Amino acid sequence: MISWRERLSALVPRLTVVSHDLLMVWLCWQGLHHLRYAMLPNPPASPLWSPEIAIVLVAQGLVFWRVGLYRGLWRFASVPDLWNILKAALLGLLALALGLALYNRLGTVPRAVLVLYPFALVGLLGMPRLLFRAWKDNQNSDLKSGVALRVLILGAGRAGEALVRDLRRSGAYQPVGLLDDAARLKGTKLHGVPVLGGLDDAVAIARETAAKLIVIAMPSLDAANMQRVVAICESTGLPFRTVPRLVDVLEGRSLPGELKEVAIDDLLGRKPVTPDWKLIRGWLGGRTVLVTGAGGSIGSELCRQCARHGARKIALLEVDELALTTTHAELSRAFPDLEIVSVLGNCGDPAAIAHALKISEPDAVFHAAAYKQVPLLEQQLREAVRNNVLATEVVARACRDAGVATFVFISTDKAVDPVNVLGATKRFAEMVCQTMDDRKSTRFVTVRFGNVLDSAGSVVPLFREQIRLGGPVTVTDPDVTRYFMTIPEACQLIVQAAAGAAHASIYTLDMGEPVPIRVLAEQMIRLAGKQPGKDIAIVYTGLRPGEKLHETLFHADELYRPTSHSKILEARARDASVEMISRAIVSLQAAAAAYDNEELSRILRASVPEFSPAGHVQETGATIVQFPARDARRTR
Numbered sequence: 001m002i003s004w005r006e007r008l009s010a011l012v013p014r015l016t017v018v019s020h021d022l023l024m025v026w027l028c029w030q031g032l033h034h035l036r037y038a039m040l041p042n043p044p045a046s047p048l049w050s051p052e053i054a055i056v057l058v059a060q061g062l063v064f065w066r067v068g069l070y071r072g073l074w075r076f077a078s079v080p081d082l083w084n085i086l087k088a089a090l091l092g093l094l095a096l097a098l099g100l101a102l103y104n105r106l107g108t109v110p111r112a113v114l115v116l117y118p119f120a121l122v123g124l125l126g127m128p129r130l131l132f133r134a135w136k137d138n139q140n141s142d143l144k145s146g147v148a149l150r151v152l153i154l155g156a157g158r159a160g161e162a163l164v165r166d167l168r169r170s171g172a173y174q175p176v177g178l179l180d181d182a183a184r185l186k187g188t189k190l191h192g193v194p195v196l197g198g199l200d201d202a203v204a205i206a207r208e209t210a211a212k213l214i215v216i217a218m219p220s221l222d223a224a225n226m227q228r229v230v231a232i233c234e235s236t237g238l239p240f241r242t243v244p245r246l247v248d249v250l251e252g253r254s255l256p257g258e259l260k261e262v263a264i265d266d267l268l269g270r271k272p273v274t275p276d277w278k279l280i281r282g283w284l285g286g287r288t289v290l291v292t293g294a295g296g297s298i299g300s301e302l303c304r305q306c307a308r309h310g311a312r313k314i315a316l317l318e319v320d321e322l323a324l325t326t327t328h329a330e331l332s333r334a335f336p337d338l339e340i341v342s343v344l345g346n347c348g349d350p351a352a353i354a355h356a357l358k359i360s361e362p363d364a365v366f367h368a369a370a371y372k373q374v375p376l377l378e379q380q381l382r383e384a385v386r387n388n389v390l391a392t393e394v395v396a397r398a399c400r401d402a403g404v405a406t407f408v409f410i411s412t413d414k415a416v417d418p419v420n421v422l423g424a425t426k427r428f429a430e431m432v433c434q435t436m437d438d439r440k441s442t443r444f445v446t447v448r449f450g451n452v453l454d455s456a457g458s459v460v461p462l463f464r465e466q467i468r469l470g471g472p473v474t475v476t477d478p479d480v481t482r483y484f485m486t487i488p489e490a491c492q493l494i495v496q497a498a499a500g501a502a503h504a505s506i507y508t509l510d511m512g513e514p515v516p517i518r519v520l521a522e523q524m525i526r527l528a529g530k531q532p533g534k535d536i537a538i539v540y541t542g543l544r545p546g547e548k549l550h551e552t553l554f555h556a557d558e559l560y561r562p563t564s565h566s567k568i569l570e571a572r573a574r575d576a577s578v579e580m581i582s583r584a585i586v587s588l589q590a591a592a593a594a595y596d597n598e599e600l601s602r603i604l605r606a607s608v609p610e611f612s613p614a615g616h617v618q619e620t621g622a623t624i625v626q627f628p629a630r631d632a633r634r635t636r
Contacts, residue, residue: 018061021069024124025060025092029053032113032120055103059095060121063088082126089118089125148174152206152238154229155217156180156188156195159243163217164191176209199232206236216242227523234526275496276565277309283499285310290362292347292395293369295323298410298452301491302366303331309495313339315360317353317369319346348391350398357402364406364498365399367392370426372412377421378545381597385588385604388425393432393585400442407442408498409433413450413483413508413551417610420546424604424611430506431576431607432585437504445501447494449509450483450551463521467528471536473521476543480518481550483511497568510567514550546613580607 030053033046047053067088097114100106106114151167153160156178167173168191177196180186185195196205206214214233219242221229233240289306293299294316300323303314314331318324321344328342341360345352347369357365370388371377377384392409399407411430414423430446437444453460459482466473485493490509497507522532530536543549563570584607591599605611 018064020128021064021125022057022061024128025057025121026053028117028121028124029056029113032116033110036110036112051103052100052108055099056096059099060088060092063092063095067091081129082122085125086118086122089121092121093118148172150174150176150210150212152176152202152209152211152214153178153193153217154180154199154202154214154233156182156185156190157218159219160217161190163215163243164193173213176211177205179205199229202232203236206238211236211238214238214240216240219243230523230526234529239529275492276499279499279564280495281310284364284495286312287363288313288315288360289364289366290315290317290356290360291366291368292317292353293367294318295320295327296368297487298491299366299368300327300330301487302368302494303327304334305488305491305495306366307331307335307338311338313341313360313362315341315343315356315362317343317345317347317356319344319369346391347395348387350394353395353398354402357398357404362404364408365395365404366408366410366494366498367395368410369395370410372422374414374420374422374546375544377425381421381600381604382592382595384421384425385600386592388422389428389432390585390588390592392429396433396436396444400436404442406498406501407433407436407444408494408501409444409446410494411446411448411506413448413511415448416551417612418608419548419612421604422546424608427608427611428584428604431581434504434506434576435578435581439503443501443503445498446506447497447509448506449485449490449493450511451485452490453484453486459517459520460524463524467525467530467536472539473525473536474539474541475517475521476541476547477549478518478540479516479549480543480547481514481516483514483551484520485509485511493565493567496565497563500564502570506571507563508569508571510569 030046030048037044037046067084069084069088093114097106100109149172151173153163153175157180160178160180164175164178167175175193177194178190179197179199179202180195181198183198186197188195196209202214205211214236216226216229216233218225218229230240284306287310289311291299291302291306291314294303295318299318303316306314316324316327316331318327324342324344328340331338331340341356343352343356343359345356347353347356347367369391371380371384396407396409409429411426412423414420415427415430416423418424418427433444433446436442451459463473493509497509501507518538521538525532525536525538528536532538561570561572584603587603588600591603
């Protein structure tokens with residue numbers, strides 16, 4: 001219960017502002033009359049109060065209230081507030097003119113007063129607001145100038161201008177200058193902060209201004225330019241930060257005005273993906289989804305994406321109890337209105353998946369559960385087959401039997417011309433999904449993508465830990481390349497592909513240009529404030545079992561076509577025999593039960609003819625296929 005004293009303390013500032021504005025209206029009206037008659041030898045008397053003034057104050061005051069003039073704060077007065085004042089002044093002129101016309105037909109009001117009134121009122125109302133803001137900003141700066149961190153800003157565009165305002169408002173930072181490559185900006189000022197030169201002048205200007213921190217205010221930079229800017233920052237020897245991209249703010253991964261460290265994905269140049277939100281929300285809105293492997297990096301982000309875009313209910317199926325608990329807690333905290341169902345169990349257990357489907361009754365299932373560590377799976381064939389193939393068959397069959405509308409299988413680019421157990425098992429699972437689709441019931445969709453930055457077990461966390469321990473950073477081969485995506489980007493495109501997919505379809509996501517792992521390691525070392533080869537060594541260990549130098553995106557026999565989204569291509573699935581797959585599944589189940597790795601290997605090679613283990617692959621066959629420039633195999 002709010003006390004009367006609290007109500008009064010909240011009301012007093014508002015009443016003070018209202019009183020100020022009405023006083024300015026009175027001064028404006030009186031001043032314009034005095035100005036109009038000042039040159040006359042015998043000016044008429046101008047009373048301090050009259051029915052005419054009362055009408056002006058009431059009319060203008062009502063307009064102030066209606067246009068919401070008192071919803072803003074003087075502390076943050078800006079151009080939009082001045083526009084609001086101008087609108088209030090013009091509408092107020094109409095209101096008072098109408099009131100005075102009814103009172104005395106405007107018989108005593110000079111036309112010059114009516115013409116000048118709105119412009120004079122804007123000045124009288126706007127100037128105190130802007131002066132108050134400037135005073136508060138300077139006061140805050142003066143109070144903390146002794147402890148404020150001196151900041152040099154790279155970029156004098158909109159982001160730089162907003163950053164200067166934010167830094168000054170916080171009081172913890174003192175902008176001492178801006179750098180921008182636009183020659184026309186040199187010598188100009190943003191909110192009193194000078195543009196001192198170009199980006200290449202950073203070393204000298206940082207020294208001259210005694211800057212202690214550099215902030216990159218260029219959120220739209222592509223990878224190449226961001227790498228250049230980071231190199232410039234590193235050459236100064238000062239710590240540096242960057243402002244978040246708009247997409248990161250909108251997706252909740254960064255806060256507005258937050259200064260964050262430059263992340264490795266900023267340097268790898270993933271241009272922001274813009275999914276078709278209308279299509280996604282139309283498909284997900286009010287629906288129920290089930291995610292297997294919901295505690296993993298991909299599964300948990302899929303849950304967040306589905307919740308963010310309108311899913312009413314999400315079922316989590318996860319074998320790791322800690323991961324399940326963590327994902328459930330995060331979703332509950334971020335989406336309090338979301339209905340969440342948690343099932344602890346192995347998705348390859350028919351009873352577990354049947355129970356999860358029964359209690360959730362999903363409209364769509366995202367099958368993200370899988371083993372994915374390439375070198376490990378080379379020695380763990382039985383578990384790879386059991387989890388990646390047999391469990392997928394169990395989940396897919398259960399979804400079809402339960403009448404689930406859409407089943408989305410998360411695959412990998414390693415399923416194309418597989419040379420390792422991971423790729424072969426994922427390719428077999430793709431064929432299982434393809435043969436399950438009878439085009440009359442459940443829609444089976446396969447989505448392939450490459451390595452995911454910062455996913456569990458990926459190279460980025462490994463490099464980060466190696467750098468933390470002082471090195472060395474281990475890279476398999478100087479020439480090895482991989483395709484990379486960020487976790488949110490991959491999941492957005494998965495949902496996008498699923499929303500508009502056809503039956504038995506296979507989609508490949510645009511992962512940009514392949515990234516040399518050596519370059520990735522060097523960039524991460526530099527981001528840690530170290531120098532590759534000097535502070536942190538890079539050691540080349542040779543390709544591990546199941547690895548190849550370069551990944552491919554499409555099999556030679558998979559004709560593809562563009563989709564409605566520029567980042568997604570649809571491949572024409574190769575023919576797969578239902579009878580052959582069914583027999584192979586039965587054989588794999590028997591071999592897995594007997595832990596017969598030799599039989600498992602034989603069945604896998606027979607079922608996936610293109611599977612050629614890495615030890616038998618000629619490197620000339622491992623080529624980089626650019627996306628989407630494959631015009632020789634494009635179908636319209």
